[in-house]
Amino acid sequence: MKENHIPLFESYLLKKGIELKNRIVMAPMTNYSSHEDGTVSEEELNYYKRRSDGPGMVITACTYVTANGKGFPGEFAGHTDAMIPSLRQLAETIQAGGAKAILQIFHGGRSCPPDQVDGDVVSASAVASEERGGGAQPRSLSDQEIRDIVRDFGETTRRAIEAGYDGVEIHGANGYLIHQFFSPHSNRREDEWGGSLEKRMAFPLAVVNEVTRVVREHGDRPFAVGYRFSPEEATTPGFTLDDTLALVDKLADTPLDYLHVSLMSYEVKPRTGPDVTRTTMELLLDTVGRRKPFIGVGSVHTPDQAAEVLAAGAALVALGRELIMEPDWVQKVQHQQENGIRTTVGQEDQEKLVIPGPLWHRIMNVPGWFPVR
Numbered sequence: 001m002k003e004n005h006i007p008l009f010e011s012y013l014l015k016k017g018i019e020l021k022n023r024i025v026m027a028p029m030t031n032y033s034s035h036e037d038g039t040v041s042e043e044e045l046n047y048y049k050r051r052s053d054g055p056g057m058v059i060t061a062c063t064y065v066t067a068n069g070k071g072f073p074g075e076f077a078g079h080t081d082a083m084i085p086s087l088r089q090l091a092e093t094i095q096a097g098g099a100k101a102i103l104q105i106f107h108g109g110r111s112c113p114p115d116q117v118d119g120d121v122v123s124a125s126a127v128a129s130e131e132r133g134g135g136a137q138p139r140s141l142s143d144q145e146i147r148d149i150v151r152d153f154g155e156t157t158r159r160a161i162e163a164g165y166d167g168v169e170i171h172g173a174n175g176y177l178i179h180q181f182f183s184p185h186s187n188r189r190e191d192e193w194g195g196s197l198e199k200r201m202a203f204p205l206a207v208v209n210e211v212t213r214v215v216r217e218h219g220d221r222p223f224a225v226g227y228r229f230s231p232e233e234a235t236t237p238g239f240t241l242d243d244t245l246a247l248v249d250k251l252a253d254t255p256l257d258y259l260h261v262s263l264m265s266y267e268v269k270p271r272t273g274p275d276v277t278r279t280t281m282e283l284l285l286d287t288v289g290r291r292k293p294f295i296g297v298g299s300v301h302t303p304d305q306a307a308e309v310l311a312a313g314a315a316l317v318a319l320g321r322e323l324i325m326e327p328d329w330v331q332k333v334q335h336q337q338e339n340g341i342r343t344t345v346g347q348e349d350q351e352k353l354v355i356p357g358p359l360w361h362r363i364m365n366v367p368g369w370f371p372v373r
Contacts, residue, residue, distance in 0.1 A: 001336055004307045009334060012056065012315060014257050014293065016222040018166055020056030020100060023310060024330050027297055027320035028059040028104040028169065028228070030072055033356035038077025039086035043356035045093045050354040051323050052097030054330030057316070059226075059260075060090060062106040062171050065156040066149055068117040071108025071176060074358050075116075078105060078156040087163035100166040102226065105156045105211075107149060109177030110138035110186060124180050124187035124194060124203070130235050131175060146193055149177070150206045154214040157225075161215070167224030170207055173262035174230055178204050182247065184237040200239075201247055205254070212255040224257040226295075231261060231280050232271060241270040241280060245287045252291040259288060260318065263298035266309050285313040301343065303333040321370060324363075327353060346373035 001009075012020045033044050052058050063078035064070045070077070076090075077083045087103065094101035110123035114136050122145070123138035141149070153170065160168050172178035180186035181203035187194040193202050208227060215223050229251075231244045251259060261284060270280050281296055288294050296314035300306050301322055309317040322329050326342040333341075345353070350360045363370045 001334065002303070004311075005303050005333060007310050008303065008306055008317070012293070014222075014224050016167075016224050016257055018100060018222045018224050018257075020316070021098060022056040022330065023316050024055045024306070025295055025316050025318040026051055026055045026058040026099070026323050027318040028061055028171070029320050029324065030061045030075065030359075031356055032072055032074035032358035032362065034074050034076035038075075038079075038083060040076045040090045041356070044076070045089060046354050047356050047359075048090065049093050049097060051327045052094045052099045054097075054328065055099050055319070055323070057102060057166075058094045058097075058099040059102040059104050059169050059318070060094075062104040062176075063087070063156065065105050065107055065152040068120045068122055069107030069109070069112065069149075069152075069177065070116045071106065071112050073113070073116060078103065078159055079152065081159060084159050084163050087159060087165070091160075091164045091166075095164070095166075100224075101164075102167045102169050102224065103156075103160045103163075103165045104169040104171050104228070105153060105160070106171035107152075107177035109180045110135055111175055112136075123177065124183075125189055127186050127188060129175065129186070140189070143191065143193070146203065150203070150210050153207045154210040157211045157214045158218050161218050161220070161223060165223075167226065167257065168211065169226040169228055169260065170211060171228055172204050172207075172230075173228045178207060179230060182243075183233055183235075183239050185233065185235045197243055197246060201250060204247065205250065208251065208254050208256060225255070226258040226260050227251055227256050228260040228262055231263065231284065241273045241283065245283065248284060248287050252288050256292060258293040258295060258315070260295040261297060263296075266296050266298040266300060266305070266312075268298065279312075281309075281314070282312060302341075303338055324353070324355065324359075325370065344371040344373045 091101040121136045121138040126140045129135040293315035295316045296309035297318035306317045
């Protein structure tokens with residue numbers, strides 16, 4: 001093994017006492033393949049089984065915490081106790097491969113397709129998205145509804161504990177409801193949940209407080225809580241990296257166990273800010289310091305690139321599309337077979353890669369998402 005790859009295979013101990021066998025994480029990726037009733041399908045279980053014996057930690061696709069939070073067709077559910085057996089199946093499948101199982105929890109907000117939420121599209125304010133081709137006009141949540149959703153994040157965390165997961169990741173990135181409350185584009189409120197930067201942080205911090213409270217109250221074993229965030233918005237108005245650095249500074253002082261950035265490339269530099277000469281990840285790491293483990297991500301294709309992420313100061317490095325195209329990425333690097341890592345997919349690859357049909361259809365038909373032969 002190359003010397004610079006050795007850190008990738010060092011174990012890592014999260015503060016709660018959860019030991020990861022290596023520094024490689026499977027990033028959360030939507031697969032559109034659950035049953036109509038919100039239960040996990042056999043296809044999904046096989047997909048995760050194929051990918052859970054390499055990484056030290058697997059973060060699942062997001063699961064919705066309320067009925068009107070379903071962001072995708074074929075998304076599995078976590079909003080009722082009836083879903084605990086389904087959630088347990090997924091946790092046990094991941095853990096059987098040797099990885100820690102982290103359930104990502106979210107609410108889609110204004111990004112929910114109306115046909116997935118009986119037309120009840122909600123957000124911080126009644127402002128439609130300008131991204132992803134626009135979206136439905138949402139209605140503004142009432143104060144009581146906001147408090148109910150905060151509670152629902154906690155309830156889904158309780159279900160994750162009961163289902164045997166090793167932790168949850170709060171999805172505060174990629175334009176979904178927590179992101180929407182932080183954004184001056186989607187949050188035009190004038191109450192305690194919006195207005196100033198500090199008030200736009202209120203909902204994200206309330207979710208963190210409730211989730212960590214539930215873990216203290218219901219946790220019967222080490223159980224991690226992570227938080228994923230986006231660093232900048234492309235819209236005007238939109239939050240800037242400076243805004244995010246202020247939020248991250250507060251998150252780093254909460255009982256969270258790790259912070260996980262969402263980036264298209266770990267080498268990207270900020271669009272605005274006092275220093276556009278350094279990468280976004282470096283600036284975030286400066287703010288976080290040693291207070292929280294940090295997961296770096298974004299177009300990490302090769303082991304050399306993964307090693308660069310750790311060398312920059314991240315504790316862990318997440319792989320997304322790479323583990324879809326090459327389920328044995330970790331093992332091939334570990335056994336010095338990196339030249340055999342698959343970097344493209346073709347029509348004939350679905351069965352051997354164990355990819356569910358709905359996800360495979362999108363891989364083959366969304367231009368530029370995957371390198372398709």
